[in-house]
Amino acid sequence: MIDSMNATGTPGFAISPQDFLNTVAGYAQQSAPQTSASKPIKLATVTSLGGGNTVRVQFDGESVSSTKYYPCLATYTAAVSNRVALMPTGTTYLVIGAVGAPGANLSVSGNLTVTGTATLNSTATVNGNAVINGSLTVSGVGQTQFVRKTADESVTSSTTLQNDNHLVLPVVANATYSLFLMCIFSGGTVGDIKFDWTVPTGTVLRWSDQTGTSGLHSNVDVYSAPGGTTQVAFQVWATVVTSGTAGNIQFRWAQNASDATATIVRANSHLCLDRVA
Secondary structure (H helix, E strand, C coil): CEEEECCCCCEEEEECHHHHHHHHHHHHHHHCCCCHHHCCCEEEEEEEEECCCEEEEEECCCCCCCCCCEEECCCCCCCCCCEEEEEEECCEEEEEEECCCCCCCEEEECCEEEECCEEECCCEEEECCEEEECCEEECCCCCEEEEECCCCEEECCCCCCEEEEEEEEEECCCCEEEEEEEEEEECCCCCCEEEEEECCCCCEEEEEECCCCEEECCCCEEECCCCCCCCEEEEEEEEEECCCCCEEEEEEEECCCCCCCCEEECCCCEEEEEECC
């Protein structure tokens, strides 16, 4: 320990060399100005305009406006009440543009690059290139839903249409979807396979298969099985228009004629829904 003495020669306080160095280092770290590399991008609302294309802002999570004026990117024309993004530069921030209110549409004039996951719960307009190095999740028009059958499923000696265990996807009310189904199956030449769909109340599902046959969700379509363990596939395209009721688009199937040889819908069959309106 280092013993200190005050001016009268009486003992003062004691501190170890390591504690002393730690205290000095901590103070220096706290006193050092942050660099732009150590600062996050911030969101704020413009509260007033200054000269030379500068603004005062109220940062998200704070209750008062900044006393400092921040410079704006030359391509951004500031307006009071704009919600903006500020990028760290040196020891200050640069307003790079408006981003819209929470939950509002995203509009980007230029290129957009996202490294990570992008989730859009509204409309995104990008006047340039959009590069996303990660996952993109869209709720609304442009949403793609996909489900893959992960295991074989068999029906023996039954012509009663039953829900497929995997090939089902949800739809929202008052929307339009483009549907695609690839069904891989095998079975005996007696049983074959038949199928239809169930949909929410008021939904119109108009399908067409690879032969050109067309029908509505309740119209049954039939395909011949090849016999033995040989696997074949058929494809179906459909337009799905929902009304005021949300629910599921469910693929159903059964044997066309009762047969002790199982009809099997195979793993890796898949169903896809793209929301287009």
